[in-house]
Amino acid sequence: KQESPRTARDDSKDLAMCRILLAELESHQDAGPFLTPVNPKSVPGYRKIIKKPMDFSTIRDKLTNSQYLNLETFIIDVNLVFDNCEKFNEDNSVIGRAGHTMRRFFQRRWTELLRQN
Numbered sequence: 715k716q717e718s719p720r721t722a723r724d725d726s727k728d729l730a731m732c733r734i735l736l737a738e739l740e741s742h743q744d745a746g747p748f749l750t751p752v753n754p755k756s757v758p759g760y761r762k763i764i765k766k767p768m769d770f771s772t773i774r775d776k777l778t779n780s781q782y783l784n785l786e787t788f789i790i791d792v793n794l795v796f797d798n799c800e801k802f803n804e805d806n807s808v809i810g811r812a813g814h815t816m817r818r819f820f821q822r823r824w825t826e827l828l829r830q831n
């Protein structure tokens with residue numbers, strides 16, 4: 715049986731990829747509910763229901779301050795935005811649908827960019 719080669723993938727373009735992906739998320743027409751942190755004072759129940767709030771501006775700050783170890787930890791934070799949205803919103807709601815649309819968009823774009831790398 716041919717040993718699978720122990721070669722790591724080339725991660726030298728990952729930071730550039732995160733910057734492209736985040737810019738595309740921030741400028742997406744359905745990005746509105748995800749651009750800034752939810753204000754727990756103005757949304758009853760949010761603080762209790764959502765244990766790890768996340769939004770695109772927080773991800774932007776973390777990326778700017780080199781707080782992502784790698785592509786994986788960046789993708790985990792972006793998916794946290796959409797997981798929080800699914801938990802707090804009905805699928806059949808404006809914000810719920812926006813979350814599903816954005817998650818599908820993100821999933822397609824990062825896999826496209828990874829493949830062309």
Ligand SMILES: Oc1ccc2c(c1)N[C@H](O)CC2
Binds near residue numbers: 752
């Ligand atoms: O009706 C509302 C009012 C506020 C919010 C939501 C729905 N969902 C967001 O995920 C969190 C903020």
